[in-house]
Amino acid sequence: MASRASALSCCCCCFFILTSLASAQLSSTFYDSSCPLALLTIETAVVVAVTAERPLLEIVCPQTVSCADILAVAARDSVVALGGPSWTVLLGRRDSTTASLSAANSDLPSPFSSLNGLISAFAKKGLSTSDMVALSGAHTIAGRSVVDGIVRKEGFDDGEFKRR
DSSP states (O other), rough: HHHHHHHHHHHHHHHHHHHHHOOOOOTTTTTTTTTTTHHHHHHHHHHHHHHHHHHHHHHHSSTSOEEEEHHHHHHHHHHHHHHHOOOOOOOOOOOOOSHHHHHHHHSOOOOTTHHHHHHHHHHTTTHHHHHHHHHTTTGGGGGGGETEEEEOOOOGGGGEEEEE
């Protein structure tokens, strides 16, 4: 009986150690001490790439391709380059010359929407629940997941997404 209790307590200890290691949290300040210039370097590289891309497209297709479409295609290509899934990017966006808070609020779901509210909002745009999960990025935003209005801080394994 004592050996069973000892084995059970050993298993429990191993379980808690492994689960604490497996649920490492993402953080917006992860590189602050190990590489303080990481985010600035990434931002600079993105600005350089987008700035260089626009003139090349202007040579090939003058006044045709929007910066919004460049960024949409670049986002897809970045995911594919890192082994993620590919998808067809719908094109034809136009760069805005003004911002509209009311248009954004009427066309985008609220960050406080319930799960059913999000599913409904995405469905109105012709997107599935799977599309909603992938596009919402709920598994990575501040390391939080929202399920039925409950915010839980836990890790997520992106390996669950398979390349299509």
